[in-house]
Amino acid sequence: MNWYVIYTKPKWEKKVAEKLEQSGIDCYCPIITQIKQWSDRKKKVEVPLFNSYVFVRLEEADRNSVFQVSGVVRYLFWLGKPAIVKDEEIEIIKSSLKSPNIADVTVTSIQVGDKIKLESGAFSNQEAIVQEVSNTHYILILESLGCVLKIKYK
Structure with missing residues (x-):
C-alpha cells in the first residue's frame, strides 16, 4: 500500500480526515497548534500543517473510494502521476510533530539555489532547495515531498 496525497476543499482537512477514518480508510492529517491573535484575545488553535492536503494509505485499485467522502477534490499529481509519499517521510512528519519543542527553522548566509538540509x-x-530569501521569510522546495515550504522568521 502507498501513501497518496488528496487535495481537499479549503478548511476541510480535519473534516475529510475524520470522514475517511469513519469509512475505514487509513489517513493522516498532520495538525499543529498555533496561537492566533484577535483584537481582544489570543487563542491556541489546531490547524493542519499542509493546507488542503490529507495523506491516505490505500491500494492503487481502491484510489477512487476517497471520492465518496464530501470535501475531497482530487489527488495531487507529481510529474503526471499520483504523488506517492514514502512511509519514512510520513513517519518523519509524525515523529517531528510529537516533539514538545518544535523550533522555528532559521538559516543564515544562504543563497538562492543552495541545497540545504533542515536540522530541526x-x-x-x-x-x-532555496527558492527565495527575503527579510521576513525563506521559500524552500522540498522535492522529496513535492511541496514548497515558506518559513517565516523574526
Whole structure:
C-alpha cells in the first residue's frame, strides 16, 4: 500500500480526515497548534500543517473510494502521476510533530539555489532547495515531498 496525497476543499482537512477514518480508510492529517491573535484575545488553535492536503494509505485499485467522502477534490499529481509519499517521510512528519519543542527553522548566509538540509522542526533531515530569501521569510522546495515550504522568521 502507498501513501497518496488528496487535495481537499479549503478548511476541510480535519473534516475529510475524520470522514475517511469513519469509512475505514487509513489517513493522516498532520495538525499543529498555533496561537492566533484577535483584537481582544489570543487563542491556541489546531490547524493542519499542509493546507488542503490529507495523506491516505490505500491500494492503487481502491484510489477512487476517497471520492465518496464530501470535501475531497482530487489527488495531487507529481510529474503526471499520483504523488506517492514514502512511509519514512510520513513517519518523519509524525515523529517531528510529537516533539514538545518544535523550533522555528532559521538559516543564515544562504543563497538562492543552495541545497540545504533542515536540522530541526517538522521537516528535520529533509533536503531542500532555496527558492527565495527575503527579510521576513525563506521559500524552500522540498522535492522529496513535492511541496514548497515558506518559513517565516523574526
